[in-house]
Amino acid sequence: MRASVIQIAVDEGESVESRRRRVASLVRQQAGSDLVVLPELWTTGAFAYEEFGREAEPLEGPTYEAMAKAASDAGVWLHAGSVPERDPEGPLYNTSLVFSPSGDLAAAYRKIHRFGFDKGEAVLMGAGEELVTVRLPRTTLGLSTCYDLRFPELFRALVDAGAETLVVSAGWPERRRSHWTLLAQARAVENQSFVVACGTAGTHAGVPQAGHSIVVDPWGEVLAEAGAGEEVLTVEFDPGKVAATREQFPALKDRMLGLQPPHRP
Numbered sequence: 001m002r003a004s005v006i007q008i009a010v011d012e013g014e015s016v017e018s019r020r021r022r023v024a025s026l027v028r029q030q031a032g033s034d035l036v037v038l039p040e041l042w043t044t045g046a047f048a049y050e051e052f053g054r055e056a057e058p059l060e061g062p063t064y065e066a067m068a069k070a071a072s073d074a075g076v077w078l079h080a081g082s083v084p085e086r087d088p089e090g091p092l093y094n095t096s097l098v099f100s101p102s103g104d105l106a107a108a109y110r111k112i113h114r115f116g117f118d119k120g121e122a123v124l125m126g127a128g129e130e131l132v133t134v135r136l137p138r139t140t141l142g143l144s145t146c147y148d149l150r151f152p153e154l155f156r157a158l159v160d161a162g163a164e165t166l167v168v169s170a171g172w173p174e175r176r177r178s179h180w181t182l183l184a185q186a187r188a189v190e191n192q193s194f195v196v197a198c199g200t201a202g203t204h205a206g207v208p209q210a211g212h213s214i215v216v217d218p219w220g221e222v223l224a225e226a227g228a229g230e231e232v233l234t235v236e237f238d239p240g241k242v243a244a245t246r247e248q249f250p251a252l253k254d255r256m257l258g259l260q261p262p263h264r265p
């Protein structure tokens with residue numbers, strides 16, 4: 001299976017419309033890949049909080065249209081990263097879209113863990129409540145977005161729901177790049193799954209981005225890692241390695257579920 005991770009630069013100098021055209025063209029160039037992955041909030045930048053409201057789109061907005069077409073033109077499964085979604089009956093959401101090779105929407109995932117503590121995304125957007133997996137012909141994707149990477153219980157729940165390839169679409173800052181790499185490898189090892197993690201390059205809202213998109217196998221080996229700049233990372237992997245790893249080293253079967261807090265008389 002071939003995956004292409006498109007690590008684009010999100011800089012303020014480029015308009016959203018022109019970035020959308022550029023990204024659609026990059027997706028088309030990945031014809032021949034099985035799966036193409038884009039980063040989080042690449043229309044605005046994940047830290048450009050004041051742009052969220054201005055650039056928010058209904059689910060089937062301009063990014064949806066452009067990415068559905070790009071997926072079908074390229075004939076790929078496309079994780080189109082996320083957009084600030086305007087729900088007519090609710091708040092904004094940080095919503096990822098996945099399209100099938102015929103350009104149909106296969107899944108939408110609203111980011112569950114919002115970043116910013118009591119600022120930024122955490123107050124501007126609503127929290128998703130549903131786990132999302134997507135069945136592809138040779139693997140099942142488990143979807144996550146950026147800050148979600150810090151919450152292992154989300155990934156364990158995705159594995160329980162059948163995920164074998166954990167996709168992380170992110171706009172991770174350079175300041176905490178070491179956490180990004182470490183957590184991507186940890187999620188792969190503990191869940192005996194592939195991790196395909198796509199970040200952004202460039203600087204927006206004064207926040208330099210980490211880049212370093214990464215693909216990790218179920219043994220924790222890094223199959224490919226991008227540098228800091230704009231780059232398309234392409235990697236071939238055997239999805240059968242998940243079942244083989246889980247069979248040969250069956251640690252997931254040794255989970256002790258339902259642990260209780262210590263008893264204090």
Ligand SMILES: O=C(O)CCC(=O)C(=O)O
Nearest residue numbers: 046115146147171172176
């Ligand atoms: O957890 C982090 O360090 C970065 C998270 C983040 O930037 C985000 O979720 O947008």
